[in-house]
Amino acid sequence: MNTLKIAYIGMGYRGKQLLALTRHIPYFQVTAIADPEAREADYDVPCYNQGGDDYQRMITLHAPQLVFIASPWQLHVTHALYCIQHGCHVALEIKGGLYLHEYQPLIEAAEAGKKKIFPLENTLFRQEILAMHNLVSAGELGEVVYMRGGYRHDLRNLLLDDQGNLGNRKKTESIWRSKFYQQENGDLYPTHGLAPLCLIAGIPRKDRFVRLTTFSSKPAGLYQRIRELGGNPHVPVTQGDVTVTQLETASGTLVSLTHDTTLPRPRSLDFEIQGTKGIWQGEQRRIYLEGKSPHETWEADTAYLQKYEHLYWQQWGEEALRIDTHHEGMDYIMLKALEAEMKQEIPYPADIHDLALWTSVTPLSIQSVAEQRTVPME
Amino acid sequence: MNTLKIAYIGMGYRGKQLLALTRHIPYFQVTAIADPEAREADYDVPCYNQGGDDYQRMITLHAPQLVFIASPWQLHVTHALYCIQHGCHVALEIKGGLYLHEYQPLIEAAEAGKKKIFPLENTLFRQEILAMHNLVSAGELGEVVYMRGGYRHDLRNLLLDDQGNLGNRKKTESIWRSKFYQQENGDLYPTHGLAPLCLIAGIPRKDRFVRLTTFSSKPAGLYQRIRELGGNPHVPVTQGDVTVTQLETASGTLVSLTHDTTLPRPRSLDFEIQGTKGIWQGEQRRIYLEGKSPHETWEADTAYLQKYEHLYWQQWGEEALRIDTHHEGMDYIMLKALEAEMKQEIPYPADIHDLALWTSVTPLSIQSVAEQRTVPME
Numbered sequence: 086m087n088t089l090k091i092a093y094i095g096m097g098y099r100g101k102q103l104l105a106l107t108r109h110i111p112y113f114q115v116t117a118i119a120d121p122e123a124r125e126a127d128y129d130v131p132c133y134n135q136g137g138d139d140y141q142r143m144i145t146l147h148a149p150q151l152v153f154i155a156s157p158w159q160l161h162v163t164h165a166l167y168c169i170q171h172g173c174h175v176a177l178e179i180k181g182g183l184y185l186h187e188y189q190p191l192i193e194a195a196e197a198g199k200k201k202i203f204p205l206e207n208t209l210f211r212q213e214i215l216a217m218h219n220l221v222s223a224g225e226l227g228e229v230v231y232m233r234g235g236y237r238h239d240l241r242n243l244l245l246d247d248q249g250n251l252g253n254r255k256k257t258e259s260i261w262r263s264k265f266y267q268q269e270n271g272d273l274y275p276t277h278g279l280a281p282l283c284l285i286a287g288i289p290r291k292d293r294f295v296r297l298t299t300f301s302s303k304p305a306g307l308y309q310r311i312r313e314l315g316g317n318p319h320v321p322v323t324q325g326d327v328t329v330t331q332l333e334t335a336s337g338t339l340v341s342l343t344h345d346t347t348l349p350r351p352r353s354l355d356f357e358i359q360g361t362k363g364i365w366q367g368e369q370r371r372i373y374l375e376g377k378s379p380h381e382t383w384e385a386d387t388a389y390l391q392k393y394e395h396l397y398w399q400q401w402g403e404e405a406l407r408i409d410t411h412h413e414g415m416d417y418i419m420l421k422a423l424e425a426e427m428k429q430e431i432p433y434p435a436d437i438h439d440l441a442l443w444t445s446v447t448p449l450s451i452q453s454v455a456e457q458r459t460v461p462m463e
Numbered sequence: 464m465n466t467l468k469i470a471y472i473g474m475g476y477r478g479k480q481l482l483a484l485t486r487h488i489p490y491f492q493v494t495a496i497a498d499p500e501a502r503e504a505d506y507d508v509p510c511y512n513q514g515g516d517d518y519q520r521m522i523t524l525h526a527p528q529l530v531f532i533a534s535p536w537q538l539h540v541t542h543a544l545y546c547i548q549h550g551c552h553v554a555l556e557i558k559g560g561l562y563l564h565e566y567q568p569l570i571e572a573a574e575a576g577k578k579k580i581f582p583l584e585n586t587l588f589r590q591e592i593l594a595m596h597n598l599v600s601a602g603e604l605g606e607v608v609y610m611r612g613g614y615r616h617d618l619r620n621l622l623l624d625d626q627g628n629l630g631n632r633k634k635t636e637s638i639w640r641s642k643f644y645q646q647e648n649g650d651l652y653p654t655h656g657l658a659p660l661c662l663i664a665g666i667p668r669k670d671r672f673v674r675l676t677t678f679s680s681k682p683a684g685l686y687q688r689i690r691e692l693g694g695n696p697h698v699p700v701t702q703g704d705v706t707v708t709q710l711e712t713a714s715g716t717l718v719s720l721t722h723d724t725t726l727p728r729p730r731s732l733d734f735e736i737q738g739t740k741g742i743w744q745g746e747q748r749r750i751y752l753e754g755k756s757p758h759e760t761w762e763a764d765t766a767y768l769q770k771y772e773h774l775y776w777q778q779w780g781e782e783a784l785r786i787d788t789h790h791e792g793m794d795y796i797m798l799k800a801l802e803a804e805m806k807q808e809i810p811y812p813a814d815i816h817d818l819a820l821w822t823s824v825t826p827l828s829i830q831s832v833a834e835q836r837t838v839p840m841e
Contacts, residue, residue: 227687230680230726231705239759298676302608303715309605309739327609327737329709329719337681341707341719348608349753350742351761359705361687364728369747375727381617383729457837 088114089427092149092173094140094164095156096120096128097258099178103153103205104128106417109408112424113151119143120156122256140164144171151427153205154178157261162187165202169194175202176423179276181440185448188441195437203423203433204440206280208354210418212402213386214281215395217358217365221285223393225374227362229286234278235343238352241310249316251307266324270301271451272344273324276443278354279332279342284434285358289442292334294462299450301325306347330450332462342446396431397422466492467805470527470551472518472542473534474498474506475636477556481531481583482506484795487786490802491529497521498534500634518542522549529805531583532556535639540565543580547572553580554801557654559822566819573815581801581811582818584658586732588796590780591764592659593773595736595743599663601771603752605740607664612656613721616730619688627694629685644702648679649829650722651702654821656732657710657720662812663736667820670712672840677828679703684725708828710840720824774809775800 091113093100100120107113119133119140131147133139137160144152144167152168154161155178162182165175169191181204182188195202208214221229244263246253252263265273286292304322312318326347332340343355356367363374365386372378372386398405398414401421405414426433445462453460469491471478478498485491497511497518509525511517515538522530522545530546532539533556540560543553547569559582560566573580586592599607622641624631630641643651664670682700690696704725710718721733734745741752749761756762776783776792779799783792804811823840831838 228683230683231723298678298709300676300709300711300717302717305606305608305715305739325715325717326739327717329717331676331678331707331709333678337683337703339678339680339703339705339707345609345737348737348739348742349751350737351751351759359723359726359728361683361704361726364726373727373729381729459835 087428088112089151090114090116090147090149091151091153092116092143092147093118094120094152094154094168095178096123097155100153100155102411102416103155103420106409106420107153109417110420110424112428113420116149117143117147141167144168144173149173151176157258158183159261162191166191166194169198169200169202172198172200174200174427176205177202177440178205180274180447181276181444183444183447185445188437192437192441202437202440203426204276204280204435204437205419206276206435206440206443207412207415207419208277208281209284209434210397210415210422211281212395212398212414213367213370213390214284214356215397216390216393217367218285219393219395220389221358221360225363225389226358226360226365229338229358229360231339231357231359232282232286233341233355233357234282235345235353235355236274236277237343237345237350237355239348239350240346241307241349244307244347245310245314245316247314249311249314251311251316251320251322266307266347267321268323269451270323270325270328270454271299272328272330272342272446274344274346275330275342275446275450276440279443279446280435280439281354281356282340282358283439283443286334286338288334289438292336292338294332294442295335296459296461297330297332297446297449297453298459299328299330299453301328301454304347306349328450328454330446330453332446465806466490467529468492468494468525468527469529469531470495470497470521470525471531471533472497473532473556474501475533478531478533480789480794481533481556481798484787484798485531487795488798488802490806491798494527495521495525519545522546522551527551529554535636536561537639540569544569544572547576547578547580550576550578552578552805554583555580555818556583558652558825559654559818561822561825563823563826566815570815570819580815580818581804582813582815583797584654584813584818584821585790585793585797586655586659587662587812588775588793588800589659590773590776590792591745591748591768592662592734593775594768594771595745596663597771597773598767599736599738603741603767604736604738604743607716607736607738609717609735609737610660610664611719611733611735612660613723613731613733614652614655615721615723615728615733617726617728618724619685619727622685622725623688623692623694625692627689627692629689629694629698629700644685644725645699646701647829648701648703648706648832649677650706650708650720650824652722652724653708653720653824653828654818657821657824658813658817659734660718660736661817661821664712664716666712667816670714670716672710672820673713674837674839675708675710675824675827675831676837677706677708677831679706679832682725684727703832706828706832708824708831710824
């Protein structure tokens with residue numbers, strides 16, 4: 086049987102989820118795991134847990150063809166570069182890089198070694214996003230003029246422990262993730278909201294971003310919660326509760342991107358796609374198409390999305406929803422898309438250049454807030 | 464019986480609506496109407512229709528105590544100033560002024576003559592807005608951090624005639640309103656979205672705007688529609704389809720304001736109020752209050768809004784919904800609020816200074832787009 090030897094670096098919350106799903110796909114043969122906390126008894130494959138660099142021994146000994154990297158953010162590029170330089174393809178968890186231009190050595194190494202880097206941005210694979218991509222490509226919304234999206238997800242419980250201490254939940258991403266909230270102020274996590282918008286509008290293939298400007302509210306949400314939990318209300322927090330980034334494209338499309346992770350709220354990606362012939366609101370799962378919908382009246386998007394159902398979901402939708410109940414099938418579809426790419430059947434819809442573009446919003450937004458000005462994106 | 468002599472300047476679409484409603488309120492005695500097209504046979508009161516200045520004769524002859532001004536935008540301040548200088552209070556239709564600092568003579572004249580100017584911003588009087596004002600004042604959302612609102616209303620049918628000619632619907636606001644779309648690029652109509660947000664967050668009484676930045680998409684919506692209708696696709700259009708203005712307050716609250724009037728869509732004011740203890744989405748009529756709502760789950764806002772129902776709606780809500788079916792009661796409540804103010808019973812919730820602040824968004828946003836920069840608001 087045609088199989089692929091894979092390995093994992095990073096076995097936190099996300100690594101565990103992906104591992105469980107890859108084990109449902111016979112093509113992926115899990116050969117080893119590297120994580121300082123991983124125990125063989127838990128995973129039934131060799132675990133490389135002798136410190137932070139033990140993943141290198143794993144790569145040497147197992148020579149996996151594809152490595153899934155789900156380590157803390159600040160290690161993503163280091164780990165990816167090592168894997169690429171040692172002959173592996175890489176599936177790179179979000180968010181990927183933190184700084185401008187840090188992908189350049191990775192891109193060069195990948196090109197030199199003919200290796201690929203696949204961004205694991207699961208929101209690209211949501212059923213309604215892929216269907217909207219087809220619907221927009223078919224011209225149903227006309228010319229796209231405005232788009233909105235964001236990462237609006239209350240992370241206070243991840244960032245604070247039960248006594249209101251920031252960055253103190255042991256052995257969780259709380260430890261490293263909270264540091265960004267104490268040192269930065271910008272869109273810390275742009276890709277979940279932005280990547281689908283880029284896919285749908287063909288950015289950067291048919292249009293390109295020319296500049297962005299970011300605005301940030303005060304940081305009040307963590308303080309409120311710290312006070313409620315009895316923690317230290319004098320701990321420094323730099324990250325505003327809500328940041329809004331306006332991105333402008335060369336063709337004149339306007340994109341509003343929100344980062345909103347420290348206020349109490351139900352989660353949302355807040356998608357809206359608006360064109361000269363209609364509008365779709367992803368959160369409300371509703372659509373309005375001029376001449377098709379009743380005058381000025383929203384319709385449920387179900388019938389339209391069914392008509393434009395993506396090939397991925399036609400093929401694997403049923404099993405995706407059955408197996409990946411945690412993320413409404415999108416992680417499973419992502420892994421099947423990766424399989425299809427590795428088998429040279431269907432190209433994966435994003436690459437390292439897309440990831441570099443999406444993640445550049447973090448450093449550029451931080452710069453924009455700090456300098457209170459628009460910054461160029463090209 | 465205690466009554467007030469009122470008159471109207473401007474008997475277009477809005478003037479007619481307001482006239483019909485004031486006639487339901489015995490306190491308001493309609494004495495005269497000035498409009499070049501108004502005929503006494505239609506309105507059963509003296510009509511001053513001998514050209515654009517005939518309103519002056521009406522003021523002299525009838526000496527109304529309060530004048531409703533619902534003329535085209537560019538005449539609002541001129542008409543208001545004349546009325547104030549001739550001893551009348553003024554109820555001024557939106558949008559009011561067009562330029563910065565043009566209210567100053569009006570403010571001075573009003574103060575000198577002890578006359579009042581009431582902005583007729585009806586969205587302030589929406590049932591859910593007034594209830595949210597109470598709910599936020601009671602601290603239910605905690606500290607307000609982020610707000611969103613806008614005027615999202617497809618006006619293509621008003622701006623274009625049935626053959627796709629811009630500004631050509633005879634005897635309608637099409638004639639004058641379309642000129643702004645051919646000469647400006649900014650938020651042309653900010654008050655419907657902004658005024659309620661200001662009311663709820665206590666701007667400028669408890670907080671103040673310090674700057675704004677506006678972004679504008681390409682203008683593609685009118686062109687699309689003109690082509691469909693067979694009009695001239697080479698007509699100049701300057702106004703972008705979607706403008707987004709970011710307003711920042713001194714306390715660190717961030718406000719996103721949208722103007723979106725030339726794309727096909729169901730109308731929306733797109734309200735969202737987000738604080739350290741919860742969030743409300745007006746379009747979806749849903750709310751999430753930490754510790755009250757089920758974890759990360761939206762609730763219908765009905766019960767909360769009922770609890771915080773505003774005095775106005777307690778008193779007049781039933782008759783408002785019965786009499787003012789066109790605007791869900793808000794115009795009627797607005798007129799009753801005006802009556803209560805004139806009788807010195809309940810203060811009207813906005814004045815000329817509020818109107819000056821709200822409408823300043825138009826010239827400042829146009830400047831911000833043109834110069835691609837942030838502009839100060841104080």
